[in-house]
Amino acid sequence: MFGFRHIPLLLAACLAGAPAAHAADAGAIHQRILTLDTHLDTPMNFARPGWDMMDEHSVQSDMSEVDYPRMVKGGLDGGFFAIFIPQGPRTPEGFALALNAALKREAEIRDMVARHHDVFELAFRADDAERIVKSGKRVVFQSMENSYPLGKDISLLKRFYDLGVRMVGPVHFTNNDLADSATDPKGPEWHGLSPLGKQLVAEANRLGIILDASHASDETFDQMLALSTTPIVLSHSSARAVFNHPRNIDDARMEKLAAAGGVIQINSYSDYLIDTPPNLAREQAMRALNRRYGPFQGLGGEKLKSYMAERHAIESQYPIPRASVDDLMAHILHAIRLVGVDHVGIGLDWDGGGGVTGMEDVAGIPEITRRLLAAGYSEQDLAKIWGGNILRVMRVVEAKASRP
Template identity: 40%
Template structure:
């Protein structure tokens, strides 16, 4: 029996050694818990014919995420962002932003409930792992842009009760909380506002992750100095590889590592690699901005039309996109500077994210394949695809 058992073990070793790198990567991808920390998919829920339970074609402007493509791409969990574009910073503007956020939360809960056999809203880190065991997709919620908080800290409690587990404190323009990294008017507070300091404290108290993607460098450091818990950059890359103010410098990467937080590498090409775009696409985007210059005052129908036009841009004028290899260069750099325990993945699908060879959620396994090709171990990949982010999630949620 010992002889036969030995031969059996030798056979297993030989079989394993014959496994292709593609098979090895697919096996690892299937085994590890995978989470995408940032997508803008709820923007699609205001289009009445969109159902996340049905497979769509991203290359026809139909979005990058749905449950069938999550299944194909081996994506176990995702954060859907309740995105609110920056509008007027007065009582009416804040009230409208608050109402819009509530509508998006409601639409997202409703959309997921319609597909309850396949997916469920998740609240805690443990929910994600439990749903994975049941073969369901975990849908987490975040807010992109703290604008709907207005000037009322209690609104943070309200959004927490609706399921928000992180808040990206600012977006493309300064708000009442923080300076943005990309506001053309420049800094307003040289970091966080006094109200923003209260926002950080309240989020710490409630156990909501603070997202520093889009924040100015000064605001980034203000958050890290004030926060008693680790922070996240839900969709950012390394500035050393792509000099974009939305990306993080090496000093910022080191600071997040010292804070215990995590940088979620983004696959929006503008943050991955500087690429020339066709004159047709440039003109198409100019025409779009001219046509849709008053988003904050749009009716629901105008907003739907604007979103359709936005997604149609990529159909009519396909962008020149970076590759998975380009994106994983950022993971390599973040690992080198911040360490393997402080990097993850936040695609920004449906907000501009997508690569030549990872265009939508169905192709996410290509990232794992590239990681395997570069010598990352299964444990490394487990950390990158969810372990690091979920560790921070647990630490922040702990009371």
């Protein structure tokens, strides 16, 4: 599986003489292959006042990174649209409100697809992806980031399966009743999965839902991998060997993930790609701004304009280092060289903090294809990385489900 991994470097040397033809090929290849991103936080924008998926927006004007016109420009055929609910109080009231919020978000995804059914379609099985793309539409799989909305009732997962959720991660920034997070400042609470989290793994396997260990602690990852009867994925994570951050995965674990048939989908979240030292003055200014305006997703019209102007002023007053496409490629290429083209994919965390200098939004993703071709990888390799691998995992998960 790993024996031929240096050949692409030799090919790159041979191809270096024909850059123009190469660039044209890259565009055509990117259009030809099925491209899926496994972590789109775009549904957080669906209820924004005046925001429509069919309008072309910009990061500069409203911070959004994905809409239909930019998906077309970037040649993204679709992906997993996340139902993300932030971790809140672990109380009966907190659970009930989180469940309602998750069901509302799921309905917003459906509403978006219903409104724009001529160009989007909900997908439920791996085979749906190619069929939808062939019909000229974009693929909308649904995933759940943070299983906090399930509270302590794992049977609720079936409700989300029935609505179309096909990927689930137990935890987000802090520990919850299911698992330890990679980033909880308090450290481990369960040393991996809780007893309830172990039930979540079994139920996801039973239903046919892909398990996603992004945001999970190392111990949680190990236990998900050991307990799951199917390959698991990291829907948006990067390489700890390239930048040492707890949200990234180390080489030994990446190799275990691959050996079990899984995939790491590389993230473009700058703070996980390079060292960005904390900037307290900037954080304080941003906090004060957000206190005055409330969540930016609630802003529209003139209020949004003045919020963005103040935000840009803070950003230029207190600049922080930002990752580049080179930095992102360092993570992608490290992962491919370590575990091979069958076990690496793309999950850029658009609208959830993703984006690097030179690839500000989804319109910029053909650059990844160009860089991988320049590094000597083939169209066949690109097809695996951009969608083939995640669909392979999905087919295994579907085949092993005892409730198909």
